Amino acid sequence: MVKPAEGLRERRRRETRRSIHSAALRLALAHGFDKVTVEMISEEAGVSPRTFFNYFGSKEAAVARGPAGPDPRALEAFAAAGPAEPREVLAELAALITADLSKNPPLRAELHAVMEISRTTPGVAAAFLAQLDDFQRTLAGAVARRLGDGGGGGEGGTDGGPGEPDETAALIAALAMAAVRTGLERWKSAAPRSDDSPVPYVEHSAALLRALLTP
Amino acid sequence: MVKPAEGLRERRRRETRRSIHSAALRLALAHGFDKVTVEMISEEAGVSPRTFFNYFGSKEAAVARGPAGPDPRALEAFAAAGPAEPREVLAELAALITADLSKNPPLRAELHAVMEISRTTPGVAAAFLAQLDDFQRTLAGAVARRLGDGGGGGEGGTDGGPGEPDETAALIAALAMAAVRTGLERWKSAAPRSDDSPVPYVEHSAALLRALLTP
Structure with a gap:
């Protein structure tokens, strides 16, 4: 039963990663990349900054995906x-x-x-x-x-x-x-x-x- | 006889390209990339700006090589x-x-x-x-x-x-x-x-x- 659980977790990780990226991109297009912060991206994506950093090391990385x-x-x-x-x-x-x-x-x-x-x-x-x-x-x-x-x-x-x-x-x-x-x-x-x-x-x-x- | 002549020309092209690149790099390291111009690079390499542009489209390209x-x-x-x-x-x-x-x-x-x-x-x-x-x-x-x-x-x-x-x-x-x-x-x-x-x-x-x- 371990394997299916891992599969689900992996899918959730993909989805979270994708929504952080989309949020970063939306904000960069709306306000200009320099104005965007990790806090803004986290809020827009509905995750904590701590979670953000589980997925991306920087706002640059979040936009790049x-x-x-x-x-x-x-x-x-x-x-x-x-x-x-x-x-x-x-x-x-x-x-x-x-x-x-x-x-x-x-x-x-x-x-x-x-x-x-x-x-x-x-x-x-x-x-x-x-x-x-x-x-x-x-x-x-x-x-x-x-x-x-x-x-x-x-x-x-x-x-x-x-x-x-x-x-x-x-x-x-x-x-x-x-x-x-x-x-x-x-x-x-x-x-x-x-x-x-x-x-x-x-x-x-x-x-x-x-x-x-x-x- | 055409082929050897092409070989020599090709070799000269390589050498000229290399010396323009070296000149661009030396100047960028000495003065900072932003301060360097195509004219400066051409003078340092001993070629005309016109010749410069036969080899590189910009000073960025000359440095990149x-x-x-x-x-x-x-x-x-x-x-x-x-x-x-x-x-x-x-x-x-x-x-x-x-x-x-x-x-x-x-x-x-x-x-x-x-x-x-x-x-x-x-x-x-x-x-x-x-x-x-x-x-x-x-x-x-x-x-x-x-x-x-x-x-x-x-x-x-x-x-x-x-x-x-x-x-x-x-x-x-x-x-x-x-x-x-x-x-x-x-x-x-x-x-x-x-x-x-x-x-x-x-x-x-x-x-x-x-x-x-x-x-």
């Missing part, structure tokens, strides 16, 4: 799924990120607003890049575990120093992210319809990656 | 090299970028200075990202030609609309760049020695990519 996930359970299952060829691990990782994104896709209007604010507020752009880096590092850690311990054990894994497996893991995480971002870029530059979703674009990139890797 | 290349001849040879599996094209592209980087590798001290200036000057960070995007788009164009016209003809190539081949080309360019950047990141976070080169790190990433793609 880089990737939150991945779902810890999905990542754990991926890391513990046992041996596979690196190419297969790469394709699986791209599929995992895609599934994660599809649970909480960005909205076109919000993305454009974030880009607009980033243009004039370097801290927001920097926060977004830092969030992407964190996310990629988390993925690389899971890949390293997957490549390190072939077996299925959950707590196993290697914590070896910087060597070939870690480099391969970092490379695989970077490649999977590049594939997902290719899909997102395509969506961003597609004819704008405010209601469309990036999910089919990202799924298509992941499918192309899989085809590219298949002998 | 994203990737200049690739060497047009190497890119042309790649694009016209005839049919190959997409996986093979990806490995070749990573090798091409690596060779290009090794002709003109960044210096650790300069990279740190650029990062430091970017932190406080959003225009420099934006210029760097725009240069990376341009570079990646150039690569994607060459990959699309390679995938489109199987044959060896120089001027051939497809200019088809946005379809599967273009998407695969964009994906391949993004993956090759991700591999190169993985090597650069590793160099950046390695124990700093001001005289070491990123080239072995990037070559290693390219080799890992090739291994990963090989069945």
